[in-house]
Amino acid sequence: MSPQPDLPYRPNAGIALFNRAGLVFAGRSRGDGPETVRGDFEWQMPQGGIDPGEDLVAAARRELMEETSIGDADFLAATDEWWPYDFPAYDGPWHHLCAFRGQTQRWVAFRFTGDESKIDVLDPIGGVRPEFFDWAWLPLASLPAKVMPHKRANYERVVAAFSRFAVPV
Template sequence: MTGASSLPYRRNVGAVIFNGDGLVFVARRTDMPGAGGGPDEGVWQCPQGGIDSDEAPDHAVFREVSEETGITSLTLLGEHPDWLTYDLPAELVGKALRGRYRGQTQKWYALRFTGTENEIRLDADSYQEFDAWKWVTLKTLATLNVGFKKPVYEKLVQAFAQFA
């Protein structure tokens, strides 16, 4: 990772969204290899996104979820006590995240979805990040193809087990 250590981490928020049955919302990325393939192919993740310079993380998470999924019927269940950090793989440094970051440091929140599924719209924003979604058990979250973010998801499974 030549030069990567000189790059900063991007501040980011993430949302583990639980439905009334304790299942977790995941969506398939449109920009990763395998996206658009079979029903279980591609890279799956929970909604996440950047924090605007004048924005508090607990506000950013609701904005990001709304932009990426159309979901607005949410209540806050809790938050991970720590900022969780991951590094990009060497082949993505200088390319992903507009080439300006070596990875992300994330504040994660547990949210409860209180709406109906017809509220979920992956095309709610002009830039569509996801092309499919599904509900999964929390314990299987880290076993999905979440790519290089797997260590973060393993921590989330443990930290948010009480909400499943």
């Protein structure tokens, strides 16, 4: 089934978490529903829905904690504009994202200030199904080539918006 243009976009917070070396956190996504991972494009940065009335930075912090157990991060910046993307064609079983055409994102950059040993993508805080099965610190500029093609344009915009944080501090 192709994305349906009459469906709304889901508000979504994307998170670019930089370490002190200037690398960004990326996870190897399990992906499901319309966001099913295909081929070798399983890497992505944390992201998730913004609840009605929820502040962007608060949503980003919540999603970061739910997907990685990371709570120690200093706010750096946020994008001002919403960047939509459509889901690819999907003909699998019903999934909560099937109610949407795609997602519209604003991105938040944080600097990681915690202890790497506390990062846990397999059993993250919050009791939600794990989003990732592995993770790494990667160069920000490498990520557009590692994500699913339907997200690539947004990742290129993230690189342009946040490349100033992709340096050692």
